[in-house]
Amino acid sequence: MSVSTTDIAERETRPHVLYVAWGFPPSRGGGVFRALATPNAFAEAGYDVTVLTAERETFERYTGADASLEAEVHPEVEVVRIPFAWPALETDLRKWSALRMFAPDRWRDRQLKIDVSTFPEAGYGPWSKQLEAAALAIHARKPVDLVVGTANPNVDFVPGDVLNRRFGVPYVMDYRDSWMLNTFDGGFLHPEGGRVDRLERELLSRAHEVWFVNSPIRDWHAERHPEVADRMLVVANGYDPQYAPDPRLEAPDPSRPLTFGYIGTISRMVPLEEFGQGWARAVAEHPALAGAQAELWGHLGYFSIPSAAMLRQVEHHAKDGMSYHGPVPKTDIAKVYDRFDGLLLLMGGGRYITSGKVFEYCASGLPVVSVHDPENGASEVLRDYPLWFPVTDLSPEAISAALRSAAEAARHADSRTREACVAFAERYRRDRQLQPRIEALTGFLGTSREDTTEVGA
Structure with a gap:
């Protein structure tokens, strides 16, 4: 198929969004549908979209996979997969160390220290370095205009952080869950003033937008971070029309049990x-x-x-x-x-x-x-x-x-x-939840790119 010079020019002027999601198809985790719909919506809106995620084997080995979901990724979305190690869930005894075999408690304590040495998140912390390197490589190949990281895991916020600090790229923090808030009992998951709290505050302070799935979670964070409250928004999960059930508008057959x-x-x-x-x-x-x-x-x-x-x-x-x-x-x-x-x-x-x-x-x-x-x-x-x-x-x-x-x-x-x-x-269709945010970001990026062009000229 031939590509015209007009097509090439249009692609070169499209904003490039980097979407970071550990749980992307074929993951079968509950947040995967938000992670699938969001980059698809950006692609439909005319963005160049790169998804940064874990290798397929991660989900096939550890959490279960739904291979059918990969076919639902927008054809113009590029998916970059990088290795993810999960030692705590390794079941192949041949890969276990002697320490894990004979002193499992000591091994767990040691592994936790390793996990949080670079990023304070058990299980996922070591992935931060690979995410950072991959984000820098993607940006070097094609400059990124916006990063959207969806959590948890919260390590997904690392690419936005590094590209913002080094190149001023704006980023969106999309919370499917909460980092500090225990959403079951309303308490704290980590100590106030501790390492997680300090890191989250730093990331929130520089975020262009922060998304939450409902008003109670958004309001809790806004109260703790009033200086960021105007950038905290609710983007409900919603439902995907293509997967939704056909509405039942008639009563069932009275002769059969319910x-x-x-x-x-x-x-x-x-x-x-x-x-x-x-x-x-x-x-x-x-x-x-x-x-x-x-x-x-x-x-x-x-x-x-x-x-x-x-x-x-x-x-x-x-x-x-x-x-x-x-x-x-x-x-x-x-x-x-x-x-x-x-x-x-x-x-x-x-x-x-x-x-x-x-x-x-x-x-x-x-x-x-x-x-x-x-x-x-x-x-x-x-x-x-x-x-x-x-x-x-x-x-x-x-x-x-x-x-x-x-x-x-x-x-x-x-x-x-x-x-x-x-x-x-x-009102809860997922595309209707995402549309206002994508329109707002498109307007912001259009202005930013124009300002950059004027300065460069």
Whole structure:
């Protein structure tokens, strides 16, 4: 295919954004969809986009991979992969040292010191040097106009830091989580005034923008860093229309039992045991749930092998219609939603927690049963969703009551109510969350590039 001189000229004038994400496809981690959508959105907006991430083997060996996601990367996005070592998860005994074999506690202490020697983040710290070298090489090959780092891990902020300090390149810090804030209990993950706190303050002070996934997390940081508050913005996770479920606008066949479903990662913070008890009570006591099924799809735990403890909890309630079906490729997710008459939102506690799954659930038009602390951040999102059924607490009685109400709605909610659910979800499309920020950055970069040209002239 021939390339015209006009095409070459246009490419040379495009702003170049470097997007840094450890968890990029084929990673199957919860933040991967934000990491996939953001560079794609920049590419659609006319940017040259380079993604800096870890090698595929990292995810295939340690966390599990979803190979189907790689096909969803915009064709004009360049992906640069660099090695990532994860000694703590190395299972090949032939690669273990004698110290690790015979004194594992001493080995862990030594490894932690190594991890944080260059960057204060256990497991990820040593990667900072490779990230820094890769960022400098990318900038030398094609000058970078903007860096967007998404965390966690927070080491993803290193390329923006080094290119800003050396060349004045502006950077955006995109927090999918928080570095200092414990989003489950509202406390601190690291000591105030300590190394992490000092480094975060330094990075925030020079950031062009700082993105957070919800208002509670943004407000917590703004209170601690008032001098940066005007640059702190909320970019909600949202849902991706191409993966979203087809809205269900009609009631299910009254002759068959209902099926409720969950899709996503179930971590140790999820009240799985409490849900199991409430589900068992609901199917035993409420006629609307007679013979009903509760299907769990996704990962049990953060790693490739399902958590044995969680599997036992599911199997304990198999007699009650509860079952685990394993992970599902994102490209097949709409088909799985077609199985459900209602959705289960099982989440850990904390007013700062908002799962990206919430927004996708809303797009379905199905009843949503919230099994989590009522103070959870997801409650703020779902409060006006017409078919939302939250628990009042995590007792079996409260969970059972919410399930019963959701079952009645699944049978009897009319099409107008379901259409209102879908309309409610539209505001949370991920592209609509990203568009204002990309437009603002485009305007800023256009001005910056013009100023640079004038100075150079």
